[in-house]
Amino acid sequence: MARMKFLCDADRCIECNACVTACKNEHEVPWGINRRRVVTINDGKPGERSISMACMHCTDAPCAAVCPVDCFYTTADGVVLHSKDLCIGCGYCFYACPFGAPQYPRLGNFGSRGKMDKCTYCAGGPEADSTPAEYAKYGSNRLAEGKLPLCAEMCSTKALLAGDGDIIAQIYAERVTTRGYGSGAWGWRTAYKDMVAG
Amino acid sequence: MMGIRTRLRTALVALVLGVGIGLAAATATAPEAAAQQQPAAPPAATEQMLFNYLQGNVQGRVTIPDRRAATLIQPAGRDFQDFWRSTMKWIGGIAILGMLAVLAIFYLVRGTIRIEAGPSGRTIQRFNGVERFAHWLTASTFIVLGITGLNITFGRELLLPLIGPDAFTAWSELAKVAHNYLSFPFTLGVALMLVLWIKDNLPSATDARWFAEGGGLIGHGHPPARKFNAGQKLIFWSVVLGGAAIAVTGYIMMFPFQFWATDIAGMQLAIQLHGIIALVMIAIILAHIYIGSLGMEGAFAAMGTGRVDLNWAKEHHSLWVDEMMSGGRAAAAPPGARSAGAD
Numbered sequence: 001m002a003r004m005k006f007l008c009d010a011d012r013c014i015e016c017n018a019c020v021t022a023c024k025n026e027h028e029v030p031w032g033i034n035r036r037r038v039v040t041i042n043d044g045k046p047g048e049r050s051i052s053m054a055c056m057h058c059t060d061a062p063c064a065a066v067c068p069v070d071c072f073y074t075t076a077d078g079v080v081l082h083s084k085d086l087c088i089g090c091g092y093c094f095y096a097c098p099f100g101a102p103q104y105p106r107l108g109n110f111g112s113r114g115k116m117d118k119c120t121y122c123a124g125g126p127e128a129d130s131t132p133a134e135y136a137k138y139g140s141n142r143l144a145e146g147k148l149p150l151c152a153e154m155c156s157t158k159a160l161l162a163g164d165g166d167i168i169a170q171i172y173a174e175r176v177t178t179r180g181y182g183s184g185a186w187g188w189r190t191a192y193k194d195m196v197a198g
Numbered sequence: 199m200m201g202i203r204t205r206l207r208t209a210l211v212a213l214v215l216g217v218g219i220g221l222a223a224a225t226a227t228a229p230e231a232a233a234q235q236q237p238a239a240p241p242a243a244t245e246q247m248l249f250n251y252l253q254g255n256v257q258g259r260v261t262i263p264d265r266r267a268a269t270l271i272q273p274a275g276r277d278f279q280d281f282w283r284s285t286m287k288w289i290g291g292i293a294i295l296g297m298l299a300v301l302a303i304f305y306l307v308r309g310t311i312r313i314e315a316g317p318s319g320r321t322i323q324r325f326n327g328v329e330r331f332a333h334w335l336t337a338s339t340f341i342v343l344g345i346t347g348l349n350i351t352f353g354r355e356l357l358l359p360l361i362g363p364d365a366f367t368a369w370s371e372l373a374k375v376a377h378n379y380l381s382f383p384f385t386l387g388v389a390l391m392l393v394l395w396i397k398d399n400l401p402s403a404t405d406a407r408w409f410a411e412g413g414g415l416i417g418h419g420h421p422p423a424r425k426f427n428a429g430q431k432l433i434f435w436s437v438v439l440g441g442a443a444i445a446v447t448g449y450i451m452m453f454p455f456q457f458w459a460t461d462i463a464g465m466q467l468a469i470q471l472h473g474i475i476a477l478v479m480i481a482i483i484l485a486h487i488y489i490g491s492l493g494m495e496g497a498f499a500a501m502g503t504g505r506v507d508l509n510w511a512k513e514h515h516s517l518w519v520d521e522m523m524s525g526g527r528a529a530a531a532p533p534g535a536r537s538a539g540a541d
Contacts (some may be wrong), residue, residue, distance in 0.1 A: 017261065032264075039258035039270040051258075053270055062279035068350045069367050070358060086367045088374055090350070091454060095466050096282065098275035100267055107454065190273050 002164035003078040004121055004143075005192065006152065007172055008052045010183045012159035015040055015050035019151035019160055023054070026122070026150045027139025033103040035119040036151055049183055052151070052160050055080065055101035055119035056191035063093035063102060063118075077143070078165075079121040084137045089113040098190045121162070122149040165192070255462075266455065269462065278466045286470075290351055290477040297481040301488045308415070311494040313510045321505035322522060329394055333501055336387030336437070339380045344480050346373035351473065381448050388441035391434070398425040399434040404517065414514075424517045433486050440479045447472035 015038050023029065023036045036054035041047075057080045064072035064080065071086035072093075091113055094102040105114035115137075124141030127134035134141060142150060152162035161168040169185070176182035256270040325333070349357065349370060358366045404421070405428035411421040413429050421427070426434065450457055450468040460468065490497050496510035511519045 020262075034262055034264065034267060037260055037262060037267045039256075039260055039268060041256065041258040041270065043259045051270060062275050065279045066282040068354055069370050070354050070363065071367075083363075086363055088367060088371045090374060092282070092469070095462065095469060096275045096279045098271050098273055100269055100272070187271055190271055190276065 001076050001078075003166070004057060004163065005078070005165035005168060005188075006054065006056060006121075006149075007161040007168045007185050007188070009159045009161065009172060009175065010049040010051050010186060011179075011181065012157040013038070013050040013052055014157055014159070016156065019052050019155055022150045022154050023119070026142075027120075028135075029117070029139065030105060033105065033117050035101075035103065035117065051186045052155075053099055053187065054151070055097075055121070056099050056187050057119075057121055058098075058191040059193060062096035062098065066092045066096040068092065073126070075123060077121075077123070079123045079143070081120055081123060081125055081138075082116065082118070083126045084115040084117075085126075087115045089115055091116075099187060119149075122147070266462070272462055274463060274466065278470075281470055286351060286473050286477075287355075289474055290348070293477050293481040294484070297484045301485060301493075304415075305488075305493065308493075310492060311414075313496050313507060314418075314420075314513060315509040317496065317507045318509040320508045321499075321503075322508050322511050322519065323504060324500045324506045324511070325504045327504070328390075330501055330504055332387055332390035332394055335383055336391060336441075339384040339387060340483065342380050343377055343384055344476070344483075346377040347473075347476055348480070349373050350377075351477075378452055381445065381452070384441070385445045388438060388445070392438050395426070395434060396438075399431045401431065404428075405431065420513045420516070422516045423514065424521065425515060427515070433482065436479065436482050440475050440482075443475050444472060444479065447475070 017038050020034065020036050020038060024034075027035065029035055036052060038050055038052045040050045042049065057074075057078060059078075061072060061074065061080045063082075064070075064074070067082075068090060069086050069088055071084075072080060072082045074080050089104060089112065091102075091104065093116060094100070094104070101118045102116045103118060104116055106112060120138050120141075122140060122142035124130070124134045124144065125138035127137065129144035130141050142148065147153065149162045152160045161171060172182070172185060255272045255274075258268050258270050260268045350373075353366065353370060357369075361369070402424070404423060408421040408423060408428040411417070411419045413427065414420050415429075447468040450460055450465070451472060454460065454465055490501065496507050499510075500506045508519070
């Protein structure tokens, strides 16, 4: 089985935000919720880098560990998903998430945040694959159709890579070797406790 | 100092970038590439060094309105995970089970503390209606808040396997709403008790003697006390100060990121403090419930009817009884009791 991961090559990302837009459109993500975002570090200074970030589908996921109702689960592909039927909107996963992935329809408001929403790696949720019920809650299920997440698939500079962790790490490593530089696989150390590709 | 710091930062940036380039060149996983390139630095140094340089979080700029999204990585989330998964559960387990064990042993050794002179049949007003209202407002809401709070910490392990995920979510959702809204009457109760009883709970000289004699809990003495003995003062101050801390951290959690200084680190701190203080308070209140009911004959009536037996009062609050008697507010016979002649 593959172990699905995201890898953003910060030296290729041009901050076009197409991944953000594609994600929002593909899954009909409501206004105010961003499953994916592009963060620019050292903006306007030497060493500026942009990184596209979403749920990293962590190994030993912090969100799953702190969830009081145990609504998270990890698929055979290593994708971290959750059940909106079980979520009580307590917000703890947001505090535990190193990547700011969990999103809520409302902020605070007497603790009524609504059901948490986050990147599903285009893999839907606990409902039957590619059903209207699944689409309404989690968006489309591209993985069930044999496709990879849309954000990475349509990235114009191929900065954002999605797929089996070993394969995308190798692609990144080959790039770094060929061009002679790279600034590391952002978030991998925190997400996977992994040294591969930096 | 400033010059050195600036130079250090510049050096660090240079180092980060340098290592980034060098290490990236070195981290080729393809074996043939690795054979050609000599490693310049240990792998994964880039992200770690950036954490060090940026003091924790990797912060940037985003083009969406949600400014929290500008935090690219906050490694502290992993610490919060460990705290929630183990530290919190250990603290809670030890505090609550430990207190229950202590109380059980105390009960086995000491039994119910009786009124030594026996009930006199005559009672004296100890708490009026307002005082009892404040107490029971706080007590009833605290019990619900405590149970619903423990559900968040321990429910997943203890209750979820018993009733299943759907029922547990339905209950937890209800529990969360109850927890949020009952915080307001709880806060009101604590504030009321503070106003009503602070004058009787200031430390005094008799407290030292009370502690020296073990409060009569150890041994069978009855150290003198005014309206509240030193032990009760400890309960009062832990409820007032602990309650205030729980209220403040709780309201921060109810209105996340809306108070000053509540960035994500502040929110994590608020949750951790809220949890630890609440667990310790539950342990303290367990002892309070024990000594106010099963542990001591005649104690419950103080908060039940508001009137206590005169002999109980003389044994446990001798100075207070003296004050009440000399103040002209003599003990009254219960309604319907007949005068016993010479008395």
